[in-house]
Each structure stands twice: as structure tokens, then as C-alpha cells.
Amino acid sequence: MDFHDRHLLRLRVNGEDHSLSDLDPRVTLLDLLRERLHLTGTKKGCNFGECGACTVHLDGRRVNACMILAVSVEGREVTTIEGLADGDALHPVQQAFIDHDGFQCGFCTPGQVMSAAALIEEGHTGSDAEIREWMSGNLCRCSAYPQIVEAVRAAAGRASQ
Amino acid sequence: MMISQPVARPDGGVKVTGRARYAADYFAPDLLHAVLVTAPVPAGRVTSIVVDDALAEEGVVRVLTHEDMPKFGRFASPRAEPDTQMQQAEGPPAAQSFMPMQSNEIRHEGQPLAIVLGETLEAAEAGARRVALRYEFAEPELPAPPEWTAIDKAAVVPRESGFLFLEPTFTKGEVDRGLSDAAATVEAVYLQPSRHHNAMEPSATLAEWNDGELTLHDATQHVYGVRQVLAARLNVPAEKVRVISRHTGGGFGGKGWIWPHQVLAAAAARIMQRPVRLALSRANAYSCLGYQPRMAQKIVLAADRSGKLTAVQQDVVNLTTVSDDFVEFATEASKGLYATPAMRLSQRVERANVAMPTALRAPVEGPGTWALESAMDELAHGLGIDPLDLRLINHADTDPATGQPWSSKKLREAYEEGARLFGWRERPRQPQRDGDWLIGYGMATCSMGCFRHPTPAAEVRLHRDGTVLIRTGTQDIGTGTLTIFPQIAADVLGLPMEKIELEMGDTELPEAGPTYGSSSTMGVGSAVLAAAEDARSQLARLANLLPDEVEMQDGKIRRRGAAGGQTIADVMSHTDIGEIIGSGSFDPAQHGKGLAMRTFGVIFVEVGVDPGLGLLRLRRAVGSYSAGRIVNPRTAHSQMTGGIIWGWGMAAMEQSRHEPVLGRFLSKNLSGVAIPVNADIPGDVIIHFVDEVDEHASPIGGKGIGELGATGVAAAVANAVFDATGKRIRELPITPEKLL
Numbered sequence: 001m002d003f004h005d006r007h008l009l010r011l012r013v014n015g016e017d018h019s020l021s022d023l024d025p026r027v028t029l030l031d032l033l034r035e036r037l038h039l040t041g042t043k044k045g046c047n048f049g050e051c052g053a054c055t056v057h058l059d060g061r062r063v064n065a066c067m068i069l070a071v072s073v074e075g076r077e078v079t080t081i082e083g084l085a086d087g088d089a090l091h092p093v094q095q096a097f098i099d100h101d102g103f104q105c106g107f108c109t110p111g112q113v114m115s116a117a118a119l120i121e122e123g124h125t126g127s128d129a130e131i132r133e134w135m136s137g138n139l140c141r142c143s144a145y146p147q148i149v150e151a152v153r154a155a156a157g158r159a160s161q
Numbered sequence: 162m163m164i165s166q167p168v169a170r171p172d173g174g175v176k177v178t179g180r181a182r183y184a185a186d187y188f189a190p191d192l193l194h195a196v197l198v199t200a201p202v203p204a205g206r207v208t209s210i211v212v213d214d215a216l217a218e219e220g221v222v223r224v225l226t227h228e229d230m231p232k233f234g235r236f237a238s239p240r241a242e243p244d245t246q247m248q249q250a251e252g253p254p255a256a257q258s259f260m261p262m263q264s265n266e267i268r269h270e271g272q273p274l275a276i277v278l279g280e281t282l283e284a285a286e287a288g289a290r291r292v293a294l295r296y297e298f299a300e301p302e303l304p305a306p307p308e309w310t311a312i313d314k315a316a317v318v319p320r321e322s323g324f325l326f327l328e329p330t331f332t333k334g335e336v337d338r339g340l341s342d343a344a345a346t347v348e349a350v351y352l353q354p355s356r357h358h359n360a361m362e363p364s365a366t367l368a369e370w371n372d373g374e375l376t377l378h379d380a381t382q383h384v385y386g387v388r389q390v391l392a393a394r395l396n397v398p399a400e401k402v403r404v405i406s407r408h409t410g411g412g413f414g415g416k417g418w419i420w421p422h423q424v425l426a427a428a429a430a431r432i433m434q435r436p437v438r439l440a441l442s443r444a445n446a447y448s449c450l451g452y453q454p455r456m457a458q459k460i461v462l463a464a465d466r467s468g469k470l471t472a473v474q475q476d477v478v479n480l481t482t483v484s485d486d487f488v489e490f491a492t493e494a495s496k497g498l499y500a501t502p503a504m505r506l507s508q509r510v511e512r513a514n515v516a517m518p519t520a521l522r523a524p525v526e527g528p529g530t531w532a533l534e535s536a537m538d539e540l541a542h543g544l545g546i547d548p549l550d551l552r553l554i555n556h557a558d559t560d561p562a563t564g565q566p567w568s569s570k571k572l573r574e575a576y577e578e579g580a581r582l583f584g585w586r587e588r589p590r591q592p593q594r595d596g597d598w599l600i601g602y603g604m605a606t607c608s609m610g611c612f613r614h615p616t617p618a619a620e621v622r623l624h625r626d627g628t629v630l631i632r633t634g635t636q637d638i639g640t641g642t643l644t645i646f647p648q649i650a651a652d653v654l655g656l657p658m659e660k661i662e663l664e665m666g667d668t669e670l671p672e673a674g675p676t677y678g679s680s681s682t683m684g685v686g687s688a689v690l691a692a693a694e695d696a697r698s699q700l701a702r703l704a705n706l707l708p709d710e711v712e713m714q715d716g717k718i719r720r721r722g723a724a725g726g727q728t729i730a731d732v733m734s735h736t737d738i739g740e741i742i743g744s745g746s747f748d749p750a751q752h753g754k755g756l757a758m759r760t761f762g763v764i765f766v767e768v769g770v771d772p773g774l775g776l777l778r779l780r781r782a783v784g785s786y787s788a789g790r791i792v793n794p795r796t797a798h799s800q801m802t803g804g805i806i807w808g809w810g811m812a813a814m815e816q817s818r819h820e821p822v823l824g825r826f827l828s829k830n831l832s833g834v835a836i837p838v839n840a841d842i843p844g845d846v847i848i849h850f851v852d853e854v855d856e857h858a859s860p861i862g863g864k865g866i867g868e869l870g871a872t873g874v875a876a877a878v879a880n881a882v883f884d885a886t887g888k889r890i891r892e893l894p895i896t897p898e899k900l901l
Contacts, residue, residue: 024281024283024284026283026287027283031282031283034186035281035282038188039179040179040182040185040186041178041179041180042179043183043361043362043410044185044363044440045361045362045363045443045831046363046443046830046831047442047443048443048830048831048832050443050830050831050832051361051831053361080179081177081178081179082178082179082180084178085178090174090177090178094177094178095177097173097177098169098170098173098174098177099169101169101170101795101796101798101799103173103176103177103639104411104639104640104641104799104800104803105360105361105362105408105409105410105411105412105637105638105639106172106175106176106177106181106408106410106639107183107360107361107362107408107410107411108361108410109176109177110177110179113177128844131839132839132840132842133839133840135839135840136838136839136840138839139361139831139836139838140361140839141358141359141360141361141411141413141836142411142639142799142803143802143803143806143807143837143842144799144802144803145806145837145838145839145841145842146802146842146844146846147799147802148839149839149844150844
């Protein structure tokens with residue numbers, strides 16, 4: 001592919017249709033969200049799929065936005081941290097992160113929250129050990145891990161095991 | 162009382178919805194994206210930088226090299242005045258004296274050599290790959306092989322380059338007699354590798370010039386420090402530099418001092434006359450920022466038959482860069498922890514063509530307790546004394562180095578309550594097994610010195626409608642300051658948290674110190690307390706009450722103990738003042754004179770070792786601490802848990818290896834550098850604080866806790882591994898090959 005080709009991209013982000021002309025084919029979904037659409041809640045921690053800070057939902061599945069070229073998501077639906085709450089009403093996972101002190105600096109938090117919301121949909125909250133395993137793609141250097149597990153467990157509506 | 166309540170973080174809403182903005186989340190019209198081209202070798206000089214190919218890349222606007230850069234100014238350390246040696250040195254808040262892109266010289270791999278500026282990030286990144294470097298390789302100074310004889314041979318006495326905060330040697334009592342009279346002696350070398358902060362947010366700077374004034378959105382632990390260093394380097398008055406940092410995505414020391422990239426971003430913006438954003442790549446973060454240096458510590462502990470220490474001798478060597486001698490004062494732990502009649506301690510450095518080290522959670526006592534608390538365990542086993550009892554036998558009732566009384570110390574209570582929570586006294590003494598896992602128990606003392614930074618000013622503005630605005634130029638790195646400062650003001654002014662707003666992270670706000678060294682609660686917290694009290698006193702005078710005799714509750718002011726009271730609105734309506742501006746400060750020199758200050762604690766761990774696979778797992782932990790008053794037990798709990806997990810990372814996995822040929826960091830990504838993930842950490846981590854108020858350290862009664870939790874852990878883990886397997890590991894991290 002010639003990098004100097006320009007592409008037209010249509011996609012739906014947080015329920016809103018976007019049409020981008022003149023798109024550089026090297027742009028990742030992460031940089032598209034951040035630099036073109038100014039949705040900066042999705043964070044760039046490593047740009048290599050190692051840290052999970054850029055986790056978004058692509059057609060309902062959690063993905064690392066830094067590992068996806070924007071041109072490959074033509075016609076698809078993306079949900080970012082900005083689109084997770086229902087208006088002013090926080091998503092249960094967001095509320096649970098506040099209730100359980102599941103963050104400190106907050107930089108990895110959008111990715112953690114997006115990952116946790118998908119994790120519950122995936123049914124990977126059967127035990128604390130399962131939550132820990134399936135949340136391990138999201139690094140947190142403040143190391144709020146035990147509180148994150150509590151938040152996910154609470155949001156999944158399970159009692160402590 | 163709001164103080165001591167587990168109030169939820171007011172910043173929760175913006176942080177869970179993605180609205181909290183970090184440095185790289187800001188934009189400016191006509192923004193240029195900057196990408197660094199860095200040195201591929203550790204020593205030598207660049208002979209040419211060919212930029213034609215890069216410039217041919219569509220969207221690349223310019224490639225800056227050392228030939229384009231202005232001569233950067235020298236930063237005069239605030240420590241320079243009385244000390245002639247310091248006149249030649251720089252030091253904090255500048256992270257290093259060496260500024261890249263001032264000549265063609267290469268001093269370490271990964272050093273910035275050129276800056277590619279593009280209309281888009283993609284263009285700048287592509288351009289950076291097309292910059293052709295020609296260089297002359299020079300034989301580098303390499304880190305010595307990681308063993309004592311080689312490191313000892315390479316070590317030199319540190320010179321003052323701004324990082325010699327203490328004397329490099331310390332002697333007390335008759336060490337030789339203490340050693341020869343001993344009934345038991347431990348002599349051992351403890352090693353630890355270089356280790357990076359790996360904050361989730363790579364440092365980023367957005368620099369914008371308007372009419373000779375610079376505005377910076379920056380990832381930093383010290384906005385005023387950034388202003389100070391950039392003003393000096395760029396030769397502009399400090400008041401022409403505004404630094405904004407509303408949220409910083411993790412610091413841990415890595416964003417504490419000011420690194421060259423912050424200066425380079427601002428210089429590039431000035432040259433281009435356009436805003437420039439330089440967001441470091443993850444790989445850049447390994448060579449353009451600091452790290453805790455590789456260290457070797459040789460320690461000798463001598464004790465009589467009862468376990469009482471008769472002498473401690475410790476030689477510490479840390480790696481540093483060729484330009485500045487960074488000194489990691491691990492010997493502080495030995496100076497402060499046990500009642501030792503004789504000590505001979507020394508700090509040396511080993512210089513090499515590597516990037517500049519810096520402070521990392523936990524510095525000083527972090528490495529110090531690794532060696533000392535491992536050696537104490539060896540001594541306990543040698544004498545047949547329980548490791549906890551050995552600590553109690555050597556408990557220091559006064560500061561061992563100076564003999565000064567403590568401002569406050571409840572370590573005995575911390576030991577006792579922690580031991581009870583863990584079940585230390587009841588632990589099985591016979592080898593334990595759980596399936597394939599050998600189980601072991603270990604403990605270590607935790608301690609940090611008390612870094613108290615002055616806070617020149619903080620403001621608490623009380624409005625007629627009973628709302629409050631706190632203004633302070635400190636910054637949010639996640640430690641809990643956004644929660645506890647409003648709590649402190651709410652407490653004094655008798656208002657609920659919802660009425661209190663807090664503005665932080667901007668040099669337009671009253672000057673505050675850095676957010677490192679576990680210092681913010683004492684420093685900024687005390688200044689906010691004083692400012693709130695000042696606002697209350699002003700209101701009292703308006704209400705014709707004596708300031709010293711009032712209390713405020715439910716939005717009313719009254720004589721202490723009296724019923725009823727006047728509302729804030731009523732009092733203020735007597736005047737035409739719309740707001741009362743209370744101001745406060747914190748000067749450590751005014752508090753605790755003649756007293757020694759430290760925080761203390763103990764960590765107990767249970768580990769599992771799979772001897773067949775060499776695996777090591779944390780099964781549970783109890784941390785019990787004596788750290789003064791805890792303003793918010795909820796945020797404090799997260800601080801300590803985080804610290805313990807940092808300690809687990811240090812113990813079990815973290816290392817940034819120097820490859821032996823060129824001394825470069827072998828891995829510069831989060832795949833090759835392991836840090837703890839969720840699955841590494843059990844749910845059973847118990848945090849306990851002893852009930853304590855230290856009124857001498859600061860008017861808040863609290864001390865620092867951010868680093869305390871990360872001390873002691875590595876030793877406790879190694880001690881537990883010994884308990885499980887009989888293997889004494891003296892080199893971190895405790896990876897499988899050491900357990901097989």
C-alpha cells in the first residue's frame with residue numbers, strides 16, 4: 001500500500017456517525033480517536049498492545065485501539081470511555097471504581113473500566129481469580145489491583161467469595 | 162470531623178469518564194508533533210545527521226539538530242549559596258546537568274540527537290525513521306559485571322554534582338571492637354538491578370509561546386520546578402513561564418525532577434514559532450528519563466549472644482552516568498533503624514555511559530531495607546532468635562545516628578498489631594506444603610525518612626454563599642491530595658465536602674513544593690490547614706468573636722461550645738467583602754526542631770515457591786504502619802497497597818537489564834520489562850495503621866506514606882523464600898533461575 005494514498009472512512013463512535021476523508025492509512029484507531037476526534041479519554045500508554053490503556057469496544061468486543069489501523073474499521077461501531085455512561089448516569093462499572101477506590105492517578109482507568117465492562121459481558125467474573133486473570137491485560141502502575149477486583153466483582157453483582 | 166474519614170475521591174467522576182486531562186490530551190492551533198531521533202550507541206560523536214529523506218516525507222516540517230538549538234543556560238541550584246562545591250554543580254529540580262543537542266557528543270544510548278517535527282504524528286514518526294545518522298563510536302565506560310569484586314573495583318567516591326544530599330560516609334562508635342567482640346556475624350553482598358518507573362503515562366509536554374511567554378502543559382510532579390529549570394535553560398524570566406499539570410498519569414519519582422525533553426520541546430516551539438507537543442514513546446521513557454540505578458551493598462552485622470547489635474558496616478555502590486554523580490543513600494536505613502553503638506557506612510558510585518538515574522519509589526530506604534532487613538533475617542537465623550524478636554531487641558528508642566528523640570514513633574505497636582493480624586507468632590515452624598507449593602513466611606521492618614518541603618503559600622477563599630475555593634500550585638499524581646486538602650478545609654470551616662472546590666496544578670496558583678518524597682500531606686496539607694484557619698479567624702473578627710475561641714459547624718460560626726451561631730452569609734453581609742481570602746504556609750524549620758523524624762512499619766508476607774518450576778507467588782501480606790495521623794484511611798489504604806505491590810515487583814520481577822556489550826537497556830518496552838499485573842496480586846493484602854498523631858512533624862499531625870509501603874517488602878519476600886526453601890537469595894529480582 002502506498003502510504004500517501006488517502007482514504008475515506010465511515011464509522012460510528014459512541015452512537016455518532018463520522019465520515020473522515022483524506023485519512024492517512026498509517027493512522028491507528030487510537031490516534032484517530034485522540035488526534036482527529038479529540039476523544040482523549042482513550043490513553044496511549046505504550047502503543048504496542050502491552051498496557052491496555054487504550055482499551056475500547058469494537059462492535060461490543062474489547063480491543064487495544066493502538067493495535068488496529070483505523071482504515072480497517074470501516075462501517076463498524078466503536079465505544080470509548082466517553083460513550084460508556086448513559087448521559088449523566090454512570091455505568092455500573094464506573095460507579096464501582098469510585099466506590100471501591102479502584103484508581104489513583106487515573107491514567108489507566110478508562111482502559112480498566114472499558115475492559116471490566118466487557119469482561120462482565122463475556123461472563124469472566126465467576127471468581128476473583130478469574131477476574132484477576134482476565135483483567136491482566138490492563139496494567140496499573142499505581143497498583144490498585146485489589147480494589148479493581150473488588151469494583152469488578154461489585155459491578156458484576158456478585159458477593160465476595 | 163472530616164479528617165480521618167474515608168471520604169471518596171472527588172476526582173472519581175472525571176477519572177472514570179475519561180474527562181480528566183493529562184499533558185498529551187491538550188491541543189493548540191497549528192500544533193506540531195515532535196518525535197525524537199536518539200543515539201544508537203552509548204559513547205562517541207555524531208559526524209553527520211542527514212535529513213533530506215526525512216524532509217521529503219510529506220508533512221515533515223523540519224528536523225532540528227544540535228546546530229539549530231540555542232545554548233541552554235546553566236541552572237543554579239537553590240542549594241548553591243553557602244557551599245562552594247555546589248557553585249559548580251546543578252542538581253534538583255534539574256534531573257541532570259548534561260543537556261543533549263548542545264554539541265555532537267554522545268554520552269549514553271537513547272540520548273536525543275534530533276527532533277523531527279511533523280504536521281501529523283504519522284508524518285513525524287515516518288520522518289524520524291528516515292533521518293540518517295553517521296557517528297564515530299568511542300569505547301564506552303560499561304557497567305561492571307554484577308558481582309561485588311568487579312563493582313567494588315569500579316567504585317569511586319562521589320563528587321558533588323548536586324545530588325550529594327548527605328555526607329558519603331558516616332562513622333559512629335568503635336566499629337572494629339564491635340566486630341571483634343561479636344558472638345555472631347553476618348557478612349553478605351546484596352544486589353539489585355536497575356529498575357524503571359514505568360508510569361502508565363509516558364512523559365509528554367505541549368509547549369506554546371505567545372509574545373515571549375511560554376505556556377507548558379506538562380506531565381510532572383512539580384510545576385514550579387519545571388518553571389524554575391526551563392526559565393534558566395531558556396534564558397527567560399521565571400514569570401514568563403507558565404506550567405500547567407492538572408493530572409499526571411503516575412510519577413513515582415520519574416517525573417519528579419526536570420529532564421531534557423521538557424526543555425527541548427519548549428526550545429523547538431520557540432524556534433518553530435508554533436506550538437509543539439513532544440509525547441515520549443514508551444521506548445524513549447527508558448533512556449530520556451531516570452531509573453533506580455543498579456546497586457551493590459556489602460553489609461556486616463555483628464551482634465552479641467542476646468542478639469544486640471554491636472556494629473554495622475555497610476558499603477554501598479550505585480551506578481550513575483558519566484556527567485553527574487547520583488547517589489542512592491541506602492545507608493540511611495542503617496543509620497535510622499536499630500540501636501547500634503557502632504556504624505561505619507559508605508556510599509560510592511560507579512560511573513558509566515548510561516542514562517542518568519533518579520529517585521524511584523522507594524528511594525533511599527527502599528534499597529537500604531533490602532540489604533539491612535535481609536541481613537537481619539540471616540542474623541536471626543544464625544542466632545536462633547525469631548526475626549521479629551531480633552527487631553524488638555534492637556529497637557531504637559532514639560535516633561541511632563544522632564541520639565535525638567523521635568518526633569513520634571509507635572513501631573512497637575505496629576509490630577505487635579501487625580503480628581497479630583498476620584498470625585506471625587502462631588505460624589507453623591515446620592516446612593509447609595500446599596500441593597506443589599512450598600510455603601514460607603517472612604517479615605521485615607519498613608521505614609522512610611521524613612522529607613519536609615516548604616510550602617510558601619496556599620489560599621483558602623471563603624465565599625458569602627458558604628462555598629470554598631482552595632488554591633495551591635501543587636499537582637495531582639493520584640496520591641490523594643485532591644481528596645485530603647478539601648477534607649482539611651471542610652474540617653476547619655465546618656462545611657460538607659461538596660461545598661469545597663480545589664484548584665491545583667498551575668504556576669498561576671500559590672507556590673507549592675513537589676509531589677514527591679511523601680511530602681504533600683505535611684507540606685501542602687499544613688499550608689491549607691493554616692489558610693483555612695486564617696479564613697476562619699477573619700470571619701470570626703467580622704462576627705465580633707475572638708478567633709482563638711470559635712468553632713464552625715454546619716455553615717455557622719460560634720463561640721466554642723455555644724449553641725446556634727451566625728451563618729457565613731449573615732456575617733459576611735455586614736461588609737461589602739464578597740470573599741475572605743485566607744492564606745497559609747508551611748515552614749519545616751518552625752516545627753519539630755531538635756527531633757528526629759521517620760515513618761515506621763512492618764511487612765509480613767506468606768509466599769509459595771514451586772521448586773520444580775522455580776515459580777514464586779505472593780499468597781498474602783499484612784502491612785502495619787506508624788506514620789502519624791492518617792487524614793483519609795481510604796486513599797491511604799490505596800497508597801500502602803500500591804507500595805506493597807511495588808515492593809513485590811522489586812522482589813519478584815522488575816529489572817531493566819544492561820546488556821554487556823554496549824550497556825544499553827536490553828528491553829525498552831512493557832513486554833520485555835515485567836511489572837506486576839492483576840493476576841500477580843492476591844486479594845489478601847491487609848493494611849493497618851497504628852493510632853498516632855505526630856504533632857511535631859507538621860500541624861496536620863500526619864507524616865508521609867507514599868514510599869513507606871514499598872520499603873522492606875523485597876527483604877520480607879526473600880526471607881520468606883528462605884523460610885520456604887532454605888535458599889538465601891541475595892540478588893534481585895527473585896526469578897525462576899534462582900529458585901531451581
